[in-house]
Amino acid sequence: MSLVEKIKVLCKEQKISIAELERKTGISNGQIRKWDVSTPGTDKVAIVADYFDVSVDYLLGRTDKKRYYDLTEKDERDIQEELQKMIEGLSTSGHAAFDGRTLDELTEEELEDRELLLSSLENSLRLAKRVAKQKFTPKKYR
Incomplete structure (x- = not known):
């Protein structure tokens, strides 16, 4: 193009x-x-x-990324790995328990809350990665 x-x-x-x-x-x-x-x-x-x-x-036309701080495939993989670590930590530690139950033992309504929590964590990781790229990428690489 x-x-x-x-x-x-x-x-x-x-x-x-x-x-x-x-x-x-x-x-x-x-x-x-x-x-x-x-x-x-x-x-x-x-x-x-x-x-x-x-x-x-x-x-x-040198790159398909519109902005230097857009997330790459590697960034997406890193986010998914970090999210998986968080999910495992929340499931096993009991810190995210509801009435003494872990995330795996929730009712249907609580499962919706679990999905919202996971989506929120994923979006937070994406935002943090983007902000870090904006803030810490040297000007010569922008």
Whole structure:
């Protein structure tokens, strides 16, 4: 997918036109459409990337990750492993017991609460991983 096509997709997601993007970013009228046949300046590409909160590498087609802090497959595996460790710890330690019962001995209503707890833990792990990537990734790798 070309640079202009990616920008069109991002504009469609944001429900704005390319002309509106050009106005909001200060890029001259009709300039973005010309990027199919001419090479834009890095400063202009960076302005568009900043507007959409995506990486320049994503716009240029060097990566499929929109943001440097998006989770990779390895991150997802790590999250699932950590979640599994948490589940095992909660099941065996009795710390997450309901009236003296472990998570495995719950009623149907309590099972729903268990699923909500597990979903919450998984989302918390994802958020923590993302925040850590944003905070601790050196600028030269962004």
